[in-house]
Amino acid sequence: MKRTDFYTVLFIDGNQELDFLWNTLSDFTMKYTPGYYRVNAGDIKRIYRISEKMYGTPQFWWIICLVNDIENPLLDVASGDLLIIPNVLDIYAFQKKYRVRRT
Numbered sequence: 001m002k003r004t005d006f007y008t009v010l011f012i013d014g015n016q017e018l019d020f021l022w023n024t025l026s027d028f029t030m031k032y033t034p035g036y037y038r039v040n041a042g043d044i045k046r047i048y049r050i051s052e053k054m055y056g057t058p059q060f061w062w063i064i065c066l067v068n069d070i071e072n073p074l075l076d077v078a079s080g081d082l083l084i085i086p087n088v089l090d091i092y093a094f095q096k097k098y099r100v101r102r103t
Contacts, residue, residue, distance in 0.1 A: 028066060028094050032087035039081040047073040054085045063091055 035054065043050050047065060048058035061073070068083050070076045077083075 027097075028063070028086075028090075030067070030086050030090050031093070032089050034067075034087055034090075035085040037083045037085050039077055039079055039083060041079045044077060044079060045074050047077065050083065050085075055088055055091075060088075060091060063094075 037050055037054060039050070047061040047070070051061040051064060052058045054060075054064075063086055064070070064083060065073055067086050
């Protein structure tokens with residue numbers, strides 16, 4: 001096995017970068033039925049608020065971005081967008097599998 005199997009090589013603005021995090025995040029799967037959320041004007045640039053409304057905590061904003069292919073939460077979300085909201089049981093299973101610490 002090569003060392004490069006543990007990360008993705010990216011080229012950003014002509015510079016080579018190593019993305020260790022993406023390989024782990026790309027393993028996220030949804031076993032349970034997800035929910036949906038329609039973005040309103042107050043949520044734009046505030047994905048953490050959607051996480052707070054749906055999960056009771058702002059800490060799962062990143063999983064909403066991951067599942068909805070949102071690369072830049074400040075620019076890629078518009079009022080009226082319909083977002084997939086993963087079931088919290090899938091998030092807990094992912095955290096347990098990768099031993100992600102919850103605060």
